Amino acid sequence: MDPFEIPARLIRVKNVEKAQKKIGNTRSNHVISLENINSSEIVINMNQRLRRLFIQDCRDTLIQMLDSAVILTRKVDIINCHNLTISLDEVDLRYYSFFNCSGIKIQTGDSETLIENFRFYWHGCTGDNVVERTIIKPGTNPNEHFICPVVSVASYRVALIDGGVTESRLAMGKDLVSIPCQNEAEVARSVQTVAQEIQDLEAGNAALEAKPMAEWGQLYERELAEVEDDAAVLKSKVKVVAEAIKNGRHVVIYTGAGISTAAQLPDYRGPSGVWTQRARGELPGASKMDLGMARPTYAHYAIAHLVNKGLVTFVTSTNLDGLHRRSGVPKTAISELHGNCYREFCELCDLEHFRSYDTLPTRTDRWTHHTGRFCDACGGHLRDSIIHFTENIRPDEWNGAVTNARASDVAIVMGTSMNVQPAASLPDKCLENGGKLYIVNLQRTPYDQFATEKIYAKTDEFMFELMNELGLPEFDCSFDLCSVMREKE
Numbered sequence: 001m002d003p004f005e006i007p008a009r010l011i012r013v014k015n016v017e018k019a020q021k022k023i024g025n026t027r028s029n030h031v032i033s034l035e036n037i038n039s040s041e042i043v044i045n046m047n048q049r050l051r052r053l054f055i056q057d058c059r060d061t062l063i064q065m066l067d068s069a070v071i072l073t074r075k076v077d078i079i080n081c082h083n084l085t086i087s088l089d090e091v092d093l094r095y096y097s098f099f100n101c102s103g104i105k106i107q108t109g110d111s112e113t114l115i116e117n118f119r120f121y122w123h124g125c126t127g128d129n130v131v132e133r134t135i136i137k138p139g140t141n142p143n144e145h146f147i148c149p150v151v152s153v154a155s156y157r158v159a160l161i162d163g164g165v166t167e168s169r170l171a172m173g174k175d176l177v178s179i180p181c182q183n184e185a186e187v188a189r190s191v192q193t194v195a196q197e198i199q200d201l202e203a204g205n206a207a208l209e210a211k212p213m214a215e216w217g218q219l220y221e222r223e224l225a226e227v228e229d230d231a232a233v234l235k236s237k238v239k240v241v242a243e244a245i246k247n248g249r250h251v252v253i254y255t256g257a258g259i260s261t262a263a264q265l266p267d268y269r270g271p272s273g274v275w276t277q278r279a280r281g282e283l284p285g286a287s288k289m290d291l292g293m294a295r296p297t298y299a300h301y302a303i304a305h306l307v308n309k310g311l312v313t314f315v316t317s318t319n320l321d322g323l324h325r326r327s328g329v330p331k332t333a334i335s336e337l338h339g340n341c342y343r344e345f346c347e348l349c350d351l352e353h354f355r356s357y358d359t360l361p362t363r364t365d366r367w368t369h370h371t372g373r374f375c376d377a378c379g380g381h382l383r384d385s386i387i388h389f390t391e392n393i394r395p396d397e398w399n400g401a402v403t404n405a406r407a408s409d410v411a412i413v414m415g416t417s418m419n420v421q422p423a424a425s426l427p428d429k430c431l432e433n434g435g436k437l438y439i440v441n442l443q444r445t446p447y448d449q450f451a452t453e454k455i456y457a458k459t460d461e462f463m464f465e466l467m468n469e470l471g472l473p474e475f476d477c478s479f480d481l482c483s484v485m486r487e488k489e
Contacts, residue, residue, distance in 0.1 A: 008051050010201035016040045020146055033198050037061050041147055052076075053093070054194055058084050064147055065091045077194050078104070087134070087150060092425050092446075096120045102127035107134040108170070110153050111422035112402060120168040121181055122160055123188065129158040131168065131176055135392065226442035227456045234465060237455045241412065242469040244436050244452075245311055248410035253303055254427050255317045255324070258415025258441060259459045263294040263323060291320075291341050292358040296327035298477065299414070302463040304328035305475040314404040318416065318423050320386055325354070326481045335401035337393050337423050339386035342482065344371050348380030356486035359384050393422075401426060409435035415459045418445040 008029045013021065016037040023032065024045040033054040034042060042063045053076040055063065064087040074094040078084070083103040091109070094117045098104060102125060108115055110133045120131065134150040156176035160166050165181035165188070229237065245251055296304075304327040306312040315334040317324055322342040324334055336343075341358045345351065353376065362372045369383035387393055401423075405411075411427040418424040418439070428437055428450050436452040439445055440462050448454050455462060467473055 008201060008204065010198065010205050012198070012202065013037070013042070016042070022146070031197075031201055034058060034063065043146060052197075054198065055079070055081060055084070055086075056194075057081065061085070062087065062147060064088075065093070066148065079194065087147075092117075092421055094118055098122050098125050098129075100124045102129070104129040104158075105132060106130070107132045107150055109133070109422075110135050111425070114422055114425050115170045117425070118170055120158070122158065122166040122168065125160060125166075129160070131156045131158060131170060133170075224443065228442065228458070229456045234455065234457055234462070235469075237453055238462065238465040238469050240453055241438050241455070242466055244410045244438070245306075245412075245466075245470065248311075250314075250404070250407045251312045251410040251412070252314045252316060252404050252408040252427075252430070253306075253312055254411065254413045254416065254423070255303075255315065255319060255459075256414070256416025256418075257319060259299050260294065260297065260319060260321050260323055261415070262297040262299070262458070262460050263321070291322075291360070294321055294323065296323045296477075296480070297460055299459040299463040300324060300327035301475065301477040301479075302467050304479075305467075305472065306470075307333050309472070311470070313408075314400070316401040316404070316423070316426060318420060328476075328479045328481070335397045335404075336385075337387070337397055337401060339384065341384070341386070343385040344373065344382040345385060346375035346378060346380040347383050349375060349378045351375055351377050353382060354481070354485055356482040356489055360386065405429040407433075409433050410438075411435065412438045412440065413445075413447075414440045414462070416441065416445070417443060418447045 008031055010031050010033060011023065012033045012035065013023065014035045014037075018039045020041045020043075022043045022045065029051045031052045031054070032044065032050060033056070035054075035056045035058075037058040039060045040062075042061065044063070044065045052073050055076065056079045058081045060083045062085045074092060075097070076086075076093055076095070077097050077099070078086075078101055079099045081098075081101045081104065084101070085105040085107065087107040088109050092114060096106065096119070098121065100123070104125070106120070108118060108131060115133065118131075122129070132155045133153040135153060137149040137151050156170070158166070158168050158176065159178040161178060161180055165184045166178050167181040168176055168178045171177050228234075300323045303312065303315060303324065307315065307329050313333070315324055315329055317334065317336055318338050320336070320339045320341050322336075322340040324336070325331065325340060325342070341360050342355050344353050344355065344359045346353075353373075359371050359373075359382075363384055364370045364372055366388065369386070371382050371384050373382045374380065375382060385394070405426040406429055408430040411430040413427050416424075418427075418441075424447065427439075428447060430437055431450060437447075437450060438453050438455065439448060439451045440455045440457055440459060442456055442458065467475070
């Protein structure tokens with residue numbers, strides 16, 4: 001068995017009538033089957049990677065999926081359902097197969113990178129079926145709502161084609177296009193196998209339930225375990241990545257919290273990560289230094305050097321620690337999707353103010369983002385740049401990331417579990433261009449199955465080997481944009 005593999009388990013929810021039900025604590029490789037649910041509200045908190053989702057014989061029901069989840073097969077089968085709403089919060093669920101359904105509403109979320117991958121297959125369906133782009137109502141606290149309220153951005157009626165299977169897709173999130181399905185036989189086979197798949201999983205559940213709880217705990221801990229390639233394997237993989245960079249036309253690097261652990265900042269889903277510790281009922285370790293005391297790592301400086309040498313075109317990061325900008329990556333060559341603790345913006349004229357200090361300690365309110373300072377140009381209130389749950393990514397940051405993802409032919413992902421959407425759906429855009437995807441992480445990610453090469457290594461060690469392989473062993477590791485700004489202040 002793959003050292004990370006968890007046996008598939010079935011969660012079967014049946015015969016629910018006029019009720020609210022929450023399905024939580026799902027783990028990797030779980031399959032959820034919702035059956036015979038009427039006039040109810042179902043919330044699925046997918047805080048781990050699911051394998052598949054089945055929905056059968058449901059009527060007048062709302063199903064909401066939360067927590068930026070990834071479904072490994074990216075498939076959901078909906079069978080004999082009527083007046084059903086499926087509401088998604090940035091879930092990478094790409095292939096929807098509907099059989100004998102009517103009155104379906106799919107609320108997709110408003111992330112273009114996810115939307116343009118959606119494929120809806122309608123087999124024997126009738127009535128008004130709608131695909132709707134939505135966002136969760138700004139300021140919503142999911143802990144205070146059973147169903148998170150959504151706001152409609154755009155709505156599209158599905159045009160069913162008589163005879164055969166209709167395939168619908170959202171083109172760049174703007175228009176709904178319906179065409180005859182090109183793989184009708186494959187879609188038809190899918191529904192025929194659903195009952196058998198559920199039966200097989202239920203039979204397997206009996207054997208799995210016999211496993212002692214301690215053994216299950218060990219399996220899940222092994223999934224979180226960090227693995228490192230030995231030196232020879234790492235060097236051979238680095239050679240492949242270096243060659244791709246040299247021959248690449250448009251190289252994009254994506255980074256997560258793992259690149260900053262060498263700066264003594266915690267990651268989120270590692271063995272000692274913030275979310276991992278909270279899931280165990282532990283407080284995050286107090287030994288980690290705060291954002292303002294962190295310094296760029298070797299990997300940060302190496303990436304900045306590759307950008308400035310023209311070998312890397314763009315960097316997209318979900319980190320808010322600002323270490324890429326501090327290490328010398330130009331503002332024009334990076335999208336910081338979740339913000340930067342050193343950046344604040346005027347709420348009137350949108351002028352950026354880059355500070356030498358962390359702007360967050362003076363923030364007066366989480367949702368107004370006011371930092372207590374005022375714009376040098378117009379006197380407007382300054383706001384921090386951090387993006388919280390339910391808040392939209394700044395359009396300039398998102399547009400830069402999406403444009404470069406679509407143009408890329410080489411994508412290198414470093415130090416991220418690739419569980420957070422919509423950022424996780426960006427790197428594999430390069431594959432649509434016939435490009436190559438490389439993932440550098442100590443743990444398994446849900447996108448490993450699509451990677452050209454998976455490298456198990458710490459980011460500093462990987463970048464050290466890469467810079468040597470590229471013939472760039474020496475470069476400046478002393479520059480700090482905060483020091484420059486401090487002199488100006």
